Amino acid sequence: MADRPYTLLSCGMSLDGYLDNPGTTRLTLSNDDDFDRVDSVRSGCDAIMVGAATIRNDNPRLLVRAAHRRADRVVRGCSPTPVKVTVTATGDLDPAAQFFTAGDADKLVYCPEDSAATVRRRLGAVATVVELTPPLQMCQIGADLTARGIGRLMVEGGGRLHTQFLTADLADELQLVVAPLFVGDSRAPRFVLDGKFPWNAGRRAELADVRRIGDVVLLRYALSARYDAERLPG
Numbered sequence: 001m002a003d004r005p006y007t008l009l010s011c012g013m014s015l016d017g018y019l020d021n022p023g024t025t026r027l028t029l030s031n032d033d034d035f036d037r038v039d040s041v042r043s044g045c046d047a048i049m050v051g052a053a054t055i056r057n058d059n060p061r062l063l064v065r066a067a068h069r070r071a072d073r074v075v076r077g078c079s080p081t082p083v084k085v086t087v088t089a090t091g092d093l094d095p096a097a098q099f100f101t102a103g104d105a106d107k108l109v110y111c112p113e114d115s116a117a118t119v120r121r122r123l124g125a126v127a128t129v130v131e132l133t134p135p136l137q138m139c140q141i142g143a144d145l146t147a148r149g150i151g152r153l154m155v156e157g158g159g160r161l162h163t164q165f166l167t168a169d170l171a172d173e174l175q176l177v178v179a180p181l182f183v184g185d186s187r188a189p190r191f192v193l194d195g196k197f198p199w200n201a202g203r204r205a206e207l208a209d210v211r212r213i214g215d216v217v218l219l220r221y222a223l224s225a226r227y228d229a230e231r232l233p234g
C-alpha cells in the first residue's frame, strides 16, 4: 500500500495567477459547467482538503452537490460526500463554519501537538482533531489519511496548501483552471508562494490534457508516475 493517498490538486486562478481578490470578498473565477466538473471530481474522491484560511475566507460547504452523484457513492459503499480535512496551527476556526456543519461526512482537523489542546477545546465537538509532531508536514497528513483508509485525496487550496504539496513532491495530479480575468493586485492570494518546486526549467511538468469549458480552460498535469489518466474529470 502507498504511504499517501493519490493526491489531486484542484485550483482556479486568474490570468495573472491569483486565487481570489485581496480582502474578504470572494471572487468567482469559474463558471457553472466547471463547478459541475469539480463536483464530479469531488464525488470520485475519499477526502477533500482545504487550508484553514480558505475556511475563514470562503466558508465552503465542500459537499457533493448532485444528488445522483451522492447516490452513486452510496451504491459504491461510500458516504454520500467525502471526508473533509483541514489543517491549522492557530485553531482559529469557527465551529459554526459550514465546513463543520454541512453534511454528515467525517471532519478531520490536523494541528501541531503544541496547539492541540486549544484546537480540541474549540473544535473537538464538531471534528476529529489529530495532533502531529511539529513542524507539521503534508507527508504526515498523507500517512495518517492512508491509515484511515483514504485512497484518493482532492486538495482544493488555498495557495499555502498547494505550495506545500507541490514543493514536497506529494501531488500526483494538478487540475488548474484559468479564468479569463485579471486580479491585478499583489495583495491577493496566489496559486503558489515562493518555493523550490520539482518542476522547473530543467524538469518540465507533463501536460496531460487541455479542455475548454466555456470561457475557462482546464489544464491537467501529470505530476507523478501514479497519475491516473483514466479518471477524466467531468
Ligand SMILES: NC(=O)c1ccc[n+]([C@@H]2O[C@H](COP(=O)([O-])OP(=O)(O)OC[C@H]3O[C@@H](n4cnc5c(N)ncnc54)[C@H](OP(=O)(O)O)[C@@H]3O)[C@@H](O)[C@H]2O)c1
Residues within 6 Å of the ligand: 010, 011, 012, 013, 018, 019, 020, 021, 026, 029, 050, 051, 052, 053, 054, 055, 057, 058, 087, 088, 089, 090, 091, 092, 111, 112, 136, 137, 138, 156, 157, 158, 159, 160, 161, 162, 164, 189
Ligand atoms: N481559486 C481557488 O480555486 C481557491 C481555492 C481555495 C482557496 N482560494 C482562496 O485562497 C485564499 C486562501 O489561501 P491561503 O494560501 O491564504 O491559505 P490556505 O492554504 O487556505 O490556508 C493556510 C492556513 O492553513 C493552515 N496551515 C497550512 N499549512 C499548515 C501547516 N503546515 N501547519 C499548520 N497549519 C497549516 C494555517 O492555518 P492557521 O492560520 O489557522 O494556523 C494557514 O494559515 C482565500 O482567499 C481563498 O478564497 C481559492
